[in-house]
Amino acid sequence: MTIINPATEEIIQEVKEDTEATVHEKYQQVKGGQSSWAARPVEERVGIIAKFYDALDAEKETLATTLTAETGKPLQQSYNELNGARARIKFFLDNSVRWLAEEWVTTEGATREKIVYEPLGVIANISAWNYPYLVGVNVFIPALIGGNGVMYKPSEYSTLTGLHIQRLLYRSGVPEAIFQVVIGRGAAGEWLLQLPLDGYFFTGSYRTGRYIAEKVASKLVPCQLELGGKDPLYVMDDVEDIDKVAAAALEGVVYNNGQSCCAVERIYVQEGVYDAFVASYVEQMKKMVVGDPMAAGTDIGALTRPGQLDFLLDQVKDAVAKGGKLLYGGQKVNRKGYFIEPAVVVGVDHGMKLMTEESFGPVVGIQKVSSDKEAAQLMADTEYGLTAAVYSKSFDRAEQVMKELNTGTVYWNCCDRVSAGLPWSGRKHSGLGMTLSYQGIRAFVQPKAYHIRP
Numbered sequence: 001m002t003i004i005n006p007a008t009e010e011i012i013q014e015v016k017e018d019t020e021a022t023v024h025e026k027y028q029q030v031k032g033g034q035s036s037w038a039a040r041p042v043e044e045r046v047g048i049i050a051k052f053y054d055a056l057d058a059e060k061e062t063l064a065t066t067l068t069a070e071t072g073k074p075l076q077q078s079y080n081e082l083n084g085a086r087a088r089i090k091f092f093l094d095n096s097v098r099w100l101a102e103e104w105v106t107t108e109g110a111t112r113e114k115i116v117y118e119p120l121g122v123i124a125n126i127s128a129w130n131y132p133y134l135v136g137v138n139v140f141i142p143a144l145i146g147g148n149g150v151m152y153k154p155s156e157y158s159t160l161t162g163l164h165i166q167r168l169l170y171r172s173g174v175p176e177a178i179f180q181v182v183i184g185r186g187a188a189g190e191w192l193l194q195l196p197l198d199g200y201f202f203t204g205s206y207r208t209g210r211y212i213a214e215k216v217a218s219k220l221v222p223c224q225l226e227l228g229g230k231d232p233l234y235v236m237d238d239v240e241d242i243d244k245v246a247a248a249a250l251e252g253v254v255y256n257n258g259q260s261c262c263a264v265e266r267i268y269v270q271e272g273v274y275d276a277f278v279a280s281y282v283e284q285m286k287k288m289v290v291g292d293p294m295a296a297g298t299d300i301g302a303l304t305r306p307g308q309l310d311f312l313l314d315q316v317k318d319a320v321a322k323g324g325k326l327l328y329g330g331q332k333v334n335r336k337g338y339f340i341e342p343a344v345v346v347g348v349d350h351g352m353k354l355m356t357e358e359s360f361g362p363v364v365g366i367q368k369v370s371s372d373k374e375a376a377q378l379m380a381d382t383e384y385g386l387t388a389a390v391y392s393k394s395f396d397r398a399e400q401v402m403k404e405l406n407t408g409t410v411y412w413n414c415c416d417r418v419s420a421g422l423p424w425s426g427r428k429h430s431g432l433g434m435t436l437s438y439q440g441i442r443a444f445v446q447p448k449a450y451h452i453r454p
Helices: 020-039 042-058 060-071 075-100 132-145 156-172 186-194 206-219 242-258 271-286 306-321 372-380 395-402 437-442
Strands: 002-004 011-014 103-106 112-119 122-126 149-153 179-181 200-203 223-226 231-235 264-270 325-328 343-346 363-369 387-391 409-412 445-452
Touching (some): 020 122, 020 149, 020 179, 020 186, 042 075, 042 132, 042 156, 060 156, 075 437, 122 186, 132 437, 149 156, 149 186, 156 179, 186 206, 200 206, 231 242, 242 271, 242 363, 264 271, 264 372, 271 325, 271 343, 271 363, 306 363, 363 372, 372 395, 387 395, 395 409
Parallel strands (some): 122 149, 122 200, 200 223, 231 264, 231 387, 343 363, 387 409
Antiparallel strands (some): 103 112, 112 445, 325 343
């Protein structure tokens, strides 16, 4: 498999793909080692992961450079991702022993009762390329701490990062018989679906997530899906610093080249502040530097996948053809690599792809609304349900809108944010199950009820 740098279109490295036979061999290895790993005290497993936490910092230059080379994200954002991943790992290190401990429910009387949390067994972690460290540690870290074996498949667009993860886990003390990386494209994922695994944890598109859920349904094992979104942001007419709000919205749209599950993908602005917001947004967007992701000062790098460039250009073209006005950008950058100018379209509505299809890039439509009620109705008009943001001086007013939205996360005066202490979950086409928080720790174990009568 050839690894391509999306900013230069040059070959970085060639990596040998797994075959069906090697995937099966890796599974047998992990299956054979899982019980001995689970038998270790949870404190010992936590201690091993703590060494991995340190290793990510010790090798951050190599890891960040590799991540930027194969995904196209600006280098500083690769460092940010590593820092964010370590913050999440720290949460698991600090909280797993508590939430995996046995719980006594009844300690007196004829029958005592307790709950013990046991690992699922061997699970598949089919991961994503846009934040390979962040979405990866959400799964394989609590899975390993919980006593599971892991079959980890990085995206073909972040393969080298996946191999770094494996190398550092082994160096930290995770046995090879517990964590195996499966290298390849769609066929490799298909072979994982055919194995008799004890759980499937996928991050990616709705289309692929639905396919996985249907494929493994008959196994009656946990299937957790972290999928996409069409996340809205609403600006109320009582905001006091319009430039600050526009800057926050812009960052929510373009950060990580717009390739975030919870990126801002559509903006609604109340008519009283609409003109001022649009003017500020466009002015600040024009200052953004699109270019070499390895260079200091680059705000927007290359899209990771070549096909995404045409997809985004088509969304912008469709919006303009249906009456939208392109205020800035929306063109392919004339240079090697998969670069697109950030784009903003006004005069949009929900008859346009730009306002209904997941974009996954630095493009957005801004729609004028007359009231909170209209904004809430438009924000809810989607098949997705990941996040939604409201900007307002009044929390009470914003909360009335947030309560109406069927999303796993809502934001007041912030956006595009994830916290290790809060559950990360999607509704509708944005997924099933959750990661992070204590609930994300327990997502990788199963309770066993003890009835104890001396």
